[in-house]
Amino acid sequence: MTDLVTLGETMALFTARRTGLLRHARDFDLGVGGAESNVAIGVTRLGLRAAWIGRVGDDEFGALVRATLAGEHVDVSRAVVDAGAPTGLMVKGRRSADAVDVRYYRSASAGSRLRPDDLDPGLIRAARVLHVTGITPALSDSARDAVRAAVAEARDAGVFVSLDVNYRRALWTPGAAAAGLRELVAAADAVFATEAEARLFTGGPESDGPAALARSLAALGPRHVLVKLGARGALAFCDGVVRRAEPYPVTEVDPVGAGDAFAAGWLADRLAGADPERCLATACAAGACAVTASGDWESLPRRADLELLHRADGVDR
Ligand code: KDG
Incomplete structure (x- = not known):
């Protein structure tokens, strides 16, 4: 049985x-990245079974995406190879030692x-969680319809729906994202957001702190709202x-993918029956x-890595 099903775009990175x-870079590392597949890898490393649904081109980058996810034990049997379009690309540069710059x-x-x-409705209906993000609906009308259909299927079958807002300003304006994602927020059981992302929907004053933002977001429907505060915790x-x-307290090398890791950690423990x-x-x-x-997902933890971190932290959490 699959614990978590997700859908979205994974690109060569x-x-x-x-x-x-x-323009001065001479050497690049080649890998893959995609918010949803990062979560699939994250929960798999924490002991669950995950499946990723998405399209890749009939090209070397598409082969890399599928091989990488399969190598991480994510089920890619429903991934579609589309001969009509190329696999998307993402380029990550470092303008300075502490400024990561991502282009799509x-x-x-x-x-x-x-x-x-x-979509494979049977797969979604039999899963324990459907995880979607606010990136996919911004990609195209058909991608938006796919997310809607997946969420409708999950809700109909009583499957827990998880949404990471994941606002991407390269894809749409804040206003378009708020309008486009409101219905998904309302349909979700759990919503993950940064403070800025929560503000897209709540319309409250700038002075609203994370607790007020979370309450306002929860008022739209979700039972669980998780607000990510970066270096301030959550x-x-x-x-x-x-x-x-x-x-x-860790030394940050690359912040990209932290939100996906957060969602994966929360979902994996929730499915394992841990307390809030x-x-x-x-x-x-x-x-x-x-x-x-x-890397977007390479340092996602296994259970043993989490134990090491808990021990190094010295705090009983
Ligand atoms: O969440 C990390 C993502 O930003 C990255 O993997 C790429 O999916 C991605 C996106 O669209 O930004």
Whole structure:
């Protein structure tokens, strides 16, 4: 049985090895990245079974995406190879030692041609969680329809729906994202958001802190709202109770993928039956692990890595 099903776009990822303007980069590492597949890898490393649905081109990058996810034991049997469009690309540079800069080359990519027909309703209905993000609906009308159809299927079957807002300003404006994602927020059981992302929907004053933002977001429908506060930790508003978690002190190398790690940690522990404090602590620990090395998913933790982090932290969480 599959524990978590997710759908979205996974791209080939070129990461410049040298700091500075990309035009001066000579060497790149080649890997893959995609918010949803990062979560699939994250929960798999924490002991669950995950499946990823998406489209890749009939090209070397598409082969790399499928091989990488399969190599991480994510079920890619429903991935579609689309001969009509290329696999999308993402290029990560480092303008300075502490400023990561991400560019997309994904317009009209195979991943953005995802459509409702690509779904496997039986797979979704039999899963324990459907995880979606606010990225996929911004890719195209058909991708948006695929997310809607997946969520409708999950809800109909009583499957837990998880949404990471994941606002991407390269894809749409804040207003378009708020309008486009409101319905998904309302349909989700759990919503993950940064403070800025929560503000897209709540319309409250800038002075609203994370607890107020979480409450306002929960008022739209979700039972669980998780607000990611970066180096300040995180806050959970679950079933009417606010909980706060401190960050784990780690040295940040690459922040990209931390939010996906956070979602994976929270979902994996929730599915394992952990209590709300533990779910939040694991989410923070997973997010902390994710920033310690370059790459969107490579440093996602296994259970043993989390234990090491808990021990190094010295705090009983
Ligand atoms: O969440 C990390 C993602 O930003 C990255 O893997 C790429 O899916 C991605 C996106 O669209 O930004």
